[in-house]
Amino acid sequence: NYLLDETIVYLLRENESSDDYFRETLYLELNRRIWKLLNKFRSRFANLVDFEDFRQQVELAILKKIFDFNTDSAHYAQVNFGDYVVKMAKVAWKSELIKIEREKDMIYSHAE
Numbered sequence: 001n002y003l004l005d006e007t008i009v010y011l012l013r014e015n016e017s018s019d020d021y022f023r024e025t026l027y028l029e030l031n032r033r034i035w036k037l038l039n040k041f042r043s044r045f046a047n048l049v050d051f052e053d054f055r056q057q058v059e060l061a062i063l064k065k066i067f068d069f070n071t072d073s074a075h076y077a078q079v080n081f082g083d084y085v086v087k088m089a090k091v092a093w094k095s096e097l098i099k100i101e102r103e104k105d106m107i108y109s110h111a112e
Contacts (some may be wrong), residue, residue: 005033005081009066013074030066034059037085041093058085058092
């Protein structure tokens with residue numbers, strides 16, 4: 001009674017699947033697994049609210065790619081889902097660091 005992450009992605013991307021309950025169950029399980037993988041990034045955040053924002057941002061980016069049926073942007077997720085999630089999170093984390101540095105620069109430049 002276990003499906004690999006990659007299998008869940010494949011089944012969600014199948015346009016033929018018309019059973020909404022099945023698709024919703026797959027989506028909820030995939031969401032749980034995404035959140036579990038993203039918990040590795042929790043220690044990088046000083047407060048929980050910022051981490052929750054980060055996690056939702058990454059999840060949304062992943063889901064947009066998975067449900068974009070017009071491109072091949074999620075094919076790698078069907079092959080190596082864990083790596084796909086971590087790479088997406090690292091990209092988001094880098095943009096978060098850039099944002100933090102900009103905020104620091106603004107704060108310190110105003111103080112001077």
